[in-house]
Amino acid sequence: MGGFDQMFSGTRAAQVVGISYRQLDYWARTDLIRPSGADASGSGSRRLYTYRDLLELKIIKKLLDAGIRLESVRDVFTYLRDHVDTDITSAHIVINGSSVLLCDGEDLIDVLRGGQGVLNVLPLSGVRDEVDSNIISLQTESPAPTQRAINS
Amino acid sequence: MGGFDQMFSGTRAAQVVGISYRQLDYWARTDLIRPSGADASGSGSRRLYTYRDLLELKIIKKLLDAGIRLESVRDVFTYLRDHVDTDITSAHIVINGSSVLLCDGEDLIDVLRGGQGVLNVLPLSGVRDEVDSNIISLQTESPAPTQRAINS
DNA sequence: TTGCGTACTGACAGCGGTGTAGTTACCTCG
DNA sequence: CGAGGTAACTACACCGCTGTCAGTACGCAA
Numbered sequence: 001m002g003g004f005d006q007m008f009s010g011t012r013a014a015q016v017v018g019i020s021y022r023q024l025d026y027w028a029r030t031d032l033i034r035p036s037g038a039d040a041s042g043s044g045s046r047r048l049y050t051y052r053d054l055l056e057l058k059i060i061k062k063l064l065d066a067g068i069r070l071e072s073v074r075d076v077f078t079y080l081r082d083h084v085d086t087d088i089t090s091a092h093i094v095i096n097g098s099s100v101l102l103c104d105g106e107d108l109i110d111v112l113r114g115g116q117g118v119l120n121v122l123p124l125s126g127v128r129d130e131v132d133s134n135i136i137s138l139q140t141e142s143p144a145p146t147q148r149a150i151n152s
Numbered sequence: 153m154g155g156f157d158q159m160f161s162g163t164r165a166a167q168v169v170g171i172s173y174r175q176l177d178y179w180a181r182t183d184l185i186r187p188s189g190a191d192a193s194g195s196g197s198r199r200l201y202t203y204r205d206l207l208e209l210k211i212i213k214k215l216l217d218a219g220i221r222l223e224s225v226r227d228v229f230t231y232l233r234d235h236v237d238t239d240i241t242s243a244h245i246v247i248n249g250s251s252v253l254l255c256d257g258e259d260l261i262d263v264l265r266g267g268q269g270v271l272n273v274l275p276l277s278g279v280r281d282e283v284d285s286n287i288i289s290l291q292t293e294s295p296a297p298t299q300r301a302i303n304s
Numbered sequence: 305t306t307g308c309g310t311a312c313t314g315a316c317a318g319c320g321g322t323g324t325a326g327t328t329a330c331c332t333c334g
Numbered sequence: 335c336g337a338g339g340t341a342a343c344t345a346c347a348c349c350g351c352t353g354t355c356a357g358t359a360c361g362c363a364a
Contacts, residue, residue, distance in 0.1 A: 197342060
């Protein structure tokens with residue numbers, strides 16, 4: 001799947017990730033996740049989301065589906081962006097109160113064993129697969145317009 | 153700590169657990185957790201919470217503190233009460249979507265390794281300790297009234 | 305350039321959860 | 335029994351999030 005250079009409109013991004021446009025809009029307006037390709041610039045303009053944006057959107061959705069409050073998800077992403085530079089598709093995200101780790105293997109088990117509070121553990125193994133799969137199936141159902149590399 | 157036969161008023165229960173009375177009241181009214189000793193029967197009446205109620209309240213608080221939505225916590229407790237009979241102070245609560253497990257040791261690691269969605273893991277090791285400790289310290293600050301076995 | 309499609313925008317409603325404050329009535333003590 | 339303290343009750347406000355709908359204006363194809 002060589003979708004790294006693809007750009008996705010707001011509408012398409014919401015479809016791929018499986019959220020409502022309203023949610024996407026609200027998250028962008030309230031700075032949870034803004035489109036990296038192009039931000040909105042008024043009525044009728046187009047947001048452009050990168051492939052990496054879509055992965056992040058999917059992670060947010062998974063956390064919400066797991067019952068995490070959006071307000072907590074905000075804290076998680078703020079922390080992640082300030083402290084974690086590595087590729088977000090590796091391993092597991094482990095949320096321990098206000099700290100967030102990326103770990104796997106024995107590290108993961110250590111964290112688990114050492115915990116006193118609630119841990120939220122999100123395996124990232126399926127995130128990319130699901131996004132890729134949705135990009136393809138939606139492309140089949142409603143192909144992108146003529147212009148290259150824009151999914152809208 | 154031989155508090156198993158103790159009864160706690162609503163006010164005291166909220167103090168011990170570290171929540172507002174408003175929260176406790178709302179949770180009781182909306183059936184998240186009702187007092188097992190005695191339910192409210194009108195203005196001026198007294199709720200009575202058992203020690204086990206306090207443990208459950210504490211678990212709820214810990215889940216909320218971890219950013220879990222109250223609505224999700226409701227689902228967890230509904231499931232727990234329907235499916236899990238064992239002593240709730242053992243091991244770890246593992247929430248996997250809409251299913252909830254109590255497990256520890258290798259079971260815990262198996263669940264973790266097999267997961268595709270987000271897991272919420274709550275170690276129960278400290279719950280009893282914290283509740284006990286708070287019962288004692290609050291008893292010292294503001295002792296129970298003369299009537300025996302009622303903490304109010 | 306024009307016209308159409310539609311993405312963004314703004315407004316408002318509804319819901320859940322929590323805080324605040326006043327009222328009612330129970331409970332306990334003297 | 336009566337009085338006082340206070341727990342339960344009720345009302346309402348506020349906030350965050352999500353859904354719905356109508357208006358505005360951008361973007362693209364002809």
